[in-house]
Amino acid sequence: MRIVLQRVKEASVTVARDRISGIGPGLLLLVGVAHGDGEPEADWLAEKIAGLRVMADQEGKMNRSVNDVGAAVLAVSQFTLLADTRKGRRPSFVGAAAPEEAMRLFDYFCERLRAAGVDQVETGRFGAMMDVALVNDGPVTIVLDSPPPIGG
Secondary structure, three states: OEEEEEEEEEEEEEEOOEEEEEEOOEEEEEEEOEOOOOHHHHHHHHHHHHHOOOEEOOOOOEEEOHHHHOOEEEEEEOHHHHOEOOOOOOOEOOOEOOHHHHHHHHHHHHHHHHHOOOOOEEEOOOOOOOEEEEEEEEEEEEEEEOOOOOOO
């Protein structure tokens, strides 16, 4: 799995002119599920993100987690994060998981975020053309990749 994490002042998702979700201060997560990813990768990333100290403390230093400050998370599935652009001019997406598996694992990942203590987890709409709006805070943008499988 690959996640682009952005600390935001606010973020929202609109589909066909209807705002379907939104958060105030917190994290926007763009989530890509790769072929071969499973629940262990989702578990690891959910725990990592829930405890990752990327939120500002009283001195403005990244010293608090989303759980520490009670911030929200907006997770948006984005298979294009798995694009392979090494050859040619057109991205290849063969490394992305099949849509059914990606949706199952994305939903599982969101459940694991909640289980890890994130009180508010909003989502986009899987497979839809979405307008994602955000006000980046910092800006803080971090790319997280799940660890390779043991022996891999």
